[in-house]
Amino acid sequence: MKVFKRVLGSLSLALSTAVFWLPIYYFVIGAFKKRTDIVKFPLVVRPEMISFDNYAYAIKKMKLFQALGNTGFITLVSLAMVVLFGSLAGFAIARINHRGFRIYYSSIIALMVIPFIGALIPLVVLIKNMGLYGSLWGNVLIQAAWNLPFSVFLYTGFMRTLPKELEEAAYIDGCSTFGVYLRIFLPLLKPVTATCLIRAGIGIWNDYLVSASILNNVRKPTLMVAIYAFFGQYVSEYGYAFAGIIMASLPIIALFALLQKYFIKGLVAGAIKG
Structure with missing residues (x-):
């Protein structure tokens, strides 16, 4: 019976x-085939099928470097805002005892x-009323605003686990509140910051919906919008x-x-311990 269970478990794992x-595997080998x-x-690949023509055409058709620059700008600026404002808000909520901050955190x-x-x-x-429709900055604001709540949640949970003796010693040495954040807390936030960068970065980098809705200018493509151009109503160029x-x-x-x-360290420390 034990042998049967072990074999069944191995087969289930192999199938999964x-x-x-x-x-x-399908799309990796498909990238080299006509x-x-x-x-x-x-699901078959043979040496005579392999070609790099798909890459050469995709680079030209997608305007790869322009799309890469636009996507990189949106991602980097959005992540900078998420980390900066998320960590500042998390510090205020976790370390400053004020009713307004608790209401803000609940919101x-x-x-x-x-x-x-x-x-x-x-x-x-809202972006259209602000005059940012069709611009990269409109996309940046939406991405940053949408990813901020989870960032604040992680930073707040992590900072609540840090001992109060750290900031008390800093205050005794003459540090201001912002100095405590900058010199004491910020160097300890690497795990949570890495978690925010990975989680938000993947979502922003792979975004199609916001870019297609905001960037109506074909001269400002992002990577996902450029890739979608290969899928037509009647013919799709899968390679x-x-x-x-x-x-x-x-x-x-x-x-x-x-x-x-x-x-993993940042996700556990920020979410479970908090």
């Missing part, structure tokens, strides 16, 4: 692994349950799209590789 990796080969031989938590699609139309109208997806994924994979050692 295959289900997870099969789509990835459209006809993708359709005829979806932040309430905002996290609102589905994004329900808030998109009001946000687009070009797969090549574009792989190239667009490399920077965010590199970000995760750099920050992964902090990710």
